[in-house]
Amino acid sequence: MAYARFLTERSLKRKDNYMRRMSEKVLNASIVQENPSIITMAGGTPYPHTFPIQEVSLKLKNGKRIDLDEKATRIALQYSGTKGLPPLVNMLTELQCRIHNPPTYKAEGHPGPLDLIVTSGSQDGLCKVFESMVNTDDKVLVEHPTYSGTLAMLKPITTKAILVESDIDGLNPASLRQALSPWSPFDATRPGSDIPKVLYLVPNGGNPTGAGLTLDRKKEIYKIAQDYNLIIMEDDPYFYLQFTKPYVPSFLSMDTDGRVVRFDSFSKLVSSGMRLGFVTGPQPLLERLELHMQCSVMHASGLSQMALYKVLEDWGIEGFLKHAETTAEFYKTKRDQCLAIMEKHLKGLAEWTVPSGGMFVWVKLHVEDSHKMITVRAREKGVLFVPGSVFMMDSSKPSPYIRASYSNCTEEQMDTAFQRLAEILREG
Template sequence: MNYGRYLTAVSRARKSLSLSKLVEIQQRASPGSLIALSTGMPNTSCFPLSSAHLYTRKGKKLDLSPLWMNQGLQYTMSQGHPEMVEWGKQLQRRKHNPPTDYLNHEGKMDLCVTAGSQEAICKTMEMLVTQGDNILIETPTYPGLLSIAKPMGCNMLEVETDEHGPKISSLRSILSNWNPTDSADVWSDIPRVFYTVSSGSNPTGVTTSLERKQQVYQVAREYDFLILEDDPYYYIQFTKTPVPSYLSMDVDGRVIRFDSFSKILSAGMRIGFATGPQPLIEKLVYHMQVCTQHANTLSQMICLLILQDWGQEGFDAHMESVTEFYRKRRDIIVESCDTWLKDYAEWTVPDSGMFLWMKLLGIPDTGDLVMQKALDAGVLFAPGNAFHANDATPSPYLRASYSQAPEEDIDKGIQRLAALLKKELKQTASG
């Protein structure tokens, strides 16, 4: 893997800040072993907080000691607090067992803690993509990615999806414009990245099947592009066994994986992490150094406090609980759609995540219906065109989220949509 060919000129020019190594040395030193007269870190005795007591929903008390509080209020390494980084690596090994993790070369796996996966995605895109570049994305896709990519001036090549994930025929049709046997110098505009939400896709709720992932990975090897695996819903899969990730099959070191604690621990603490080949994660860390410096240290310490209290078994038990919570809500909205919408819409039952993607029959575009008429009827959805690169294109789809509304309101909302559609189609027929 020649990682230099994927990087923008700015990313290639980034180097580690000369003083950042001093912070790492100071943080890794055992207490009392080093007199630090080097860094400009503030003295924590000037900060107003000294300790904190946290209580879980089950009533257990967790103590954020003065030592941990001081660490939480202080600068930390741009890659993340050392214990948080190591915890993340162990999680990836346990859940995905990346093939590149144990290879004795510079392409081995590494990890960077970020302010949620959104920061990781944004910084990675800035690291790999510049104006005029061609990039591969799923359609429909996560609008947060569209908000990043559109102002960059890149050309988004939309890969069609179905109930199994990205369609290989669509991917190969796009890439047929290039010859994979030619060198990168010949085809300087060949796509170098493919962005995909691999579990519980936002908006479709689809989890890409293992067979489809293997096919996508093979195409990536043929055309030598990177796979950006956005997977915030990996731990909310409703199947008995989670579908293996792209990271778990990455024998080349061409996958950058984005995980998030937002859906399973806390959205407001803003903790996520990027996992991938060491040379690329290193460049991501250099970007962190000159931007946010690091993810919120106090949030990292609170996460560590919870995770260490749980242990591996406790973490897995919590994930099972979260999955069951959303599975129940998924079942409620699907049952409601079966009852009220069978004559007005089509949908695929989501196998993970928080979303139901439905096509409204006889409605060429849901924009006006969702943003005006449904809102007037007291129910709010997301219009389908928000999930496409060209949001001016009419879309008969809408996204329903079953994560927030009280359970008893989910059925009411679907009933209101059914009544609205009945009225709309009646007016269309009479007009």
């Protein structure tokens, strides 16, 4: 694939930071090889013995203690390479190969034209990739309704987002074809064409809908992306929180062309406060992300990366997958409790879909617009939901929907919350 057409003018102007690249080579050699022969008077790295923290200890909930000894702590507290700590990057690459087996990786585990970068949460990576690929007034295909954080990223960049409708099975391929109907596949090869270049979607446990794409739909969407030469931005923080097994294969797993940029997160599985995610995708596109990071955050938190690496090293991939499965089962139980309570209180007052994963249920109230009801009356009654308009490109339009999250409430709290909502709806 030729990737230049997908990059913004500003992104193409970014140049490699010599100081960062040189420092990374020295730092990575020190981390991986512990090469004592390297003497550098070039970098601006602080003298580590001036840092007050010497060691860090983590106690897991199973009672096990994981210690970051003096050497690991010293590495964690110092500047590191933009892509991430090499041992963590290697472990995450192994995880991606194990779970997704990307076709664009060569045989025998040697990486081909695919790259992986650790980011300060997947949202930071998502924001930077949008900025590297979407010019002002570019047309972008966006699953709708969609994550409010994505709307916050896109609205300042472009006013020409093209909405692609989704339902309980995720983004609808028929709606995608309809959105692309003003163009022909030939337009994707024509210089100066205003055909969209990027498709953004959340394939599992969608926020706010809880919907998950079926495999058949994924295959159809990927074929459309091939026909119209689209990059698929696969924002998938809930991949491991699918409620049925086996996991529905990812777009990355079927990406024979190198047209998928995938965003993963540890916020739902290990810690949201660590602010760690990772982006996997074609090297020419992730190179732009790396250059952006070089002049912004430089790299994700070293202490967070080292702590995560030590936990994953202790677990191994099998241990991580077991933890992910246990976490998914917990949220599935919470979902089932939520649905039963909604049936008890909201039957005849609202409609809802059954989430296939994640933490949210999408509820259509039997009202014209939920905004004032939820932001004023529900708050007065001591219950909080999110009005559906928040997840719409045009938030000024009426929406009867609300998003309810079952992740942090007890069964008793959910019962009280939906009872209060039902009272408000009956009051009219």
